[in-house]
Amino acid sequence: MIERYDRGDYTISTDPDRLDVCAVHRYLSASYWADGFPFALVERSLRHSLSFGLYASEGQVGLARVITDETTFAYLCDVYVLPEHRGRGLGRWMIECVMGSPRLRGLRRWLLVTRNAQGLYQPMGSGPLSNPAGVMEIVRPDIYRTGEPRDRPETGSDG
Numbered sequence: 441m442i443e444r445y446d447r448g449d450y451t452i453s454t455d456p457d458r459l460d461v462c463a464v465h466r467y468l469s470a471s472y473w474a475d476g477f478p479f480a481l482v483e484r485s486l487r488h489s490l491s492f493g494l495y496a497s498e499g500q501v502g503l504a505r506v507i508t509d510e511t512t513f514a515y516l517c518d519v520y521v522l523p524e525h526r527g528r529g530l531g532r533w534m535i536e537c538v539m540g541s542p543r544l545r546g547l548r549r550w551l552l553v554t555r556n557a558q559g560l561y562q563p564m565g566s567g568p569l570s571n572p573a574g575v576m577e578i579v580r581p582d583i584y585r586t587g588e589p590r591d592r593p594e595t596g597s598d599g
């Protein structure tokens with residue numbers, strides 16, 4: 441089921457065929473959280489996610505990507521609005537569409553990570569981890585630049 445929401449000159453759509461992978465890659469590969477994200481991985485991540493694209497007359501101008509089983513859990517990531525379209529409520533509208541999506545109703549847990557955009561998510565009921573000590577993570581901030589160790593050429597037996 442493809443969702444579509446319209447507001448003035450803007451549209452939000454979950455149609456995967458409408459996503460402009462080049463535009464998404466251009467933004468994400470220069471962002472602070474996905475710096476260097478290779479094109480092929482952007483394409484793959486979109487293919488396996490529920491993505492809410494934001495569109496204006498000139499094309500795609502924003503994104504909110506949801507990694508989810510559509511049953512119990514969702515991780516909201518890669519949220520952006522291009523600079524020239526910010527400050528018009530579009531970011532909040534995207535989050536409202538995500539949270540109101542029929543495919544994402546009744547989930548037990550949502551997770552999102554942000555450096556400084558807490559103000560965008562707080563009205564949706566999000567807050568700091570209730571039990572930080574019980575949440576563990578594996579983080580590889582440089583992985584898009586360095587790749588998995590197995591992808592790198594051999595450097596010798598002691599490398």
Ligand SMILES: CC(C)(COP(=O)(O)OP(=O)(O)OC[C@H]1O[C@@H](n2cnc3c(N)ncnc32)[C@H](O)[C@@H]1OP(=O)(O)O)[C@@H](O)C(=O)NCCC(=O)NCCS
Pocket residue numbers: 519520521522525526527528529530531532533553554555556557558559560561
């Ligand atoms: C964050 C972002 C998506 C917001 O888009 P936007 O369309 O300008 O947002 P809105 O106009 O809907 O603003 C909604 C609220 O979000 C908050 N907000 C917006 N941008 C913010 C930012 N950079 N930092 C903190 N809060 C922000 C504000 O509280 C704002 O509320 P207000 O109306 O009371 O001022 C946009 O600034 C962006 O793309 N930033 C760069 C990418 C980024 O940081 N993404 C978030 C990663 S978690």
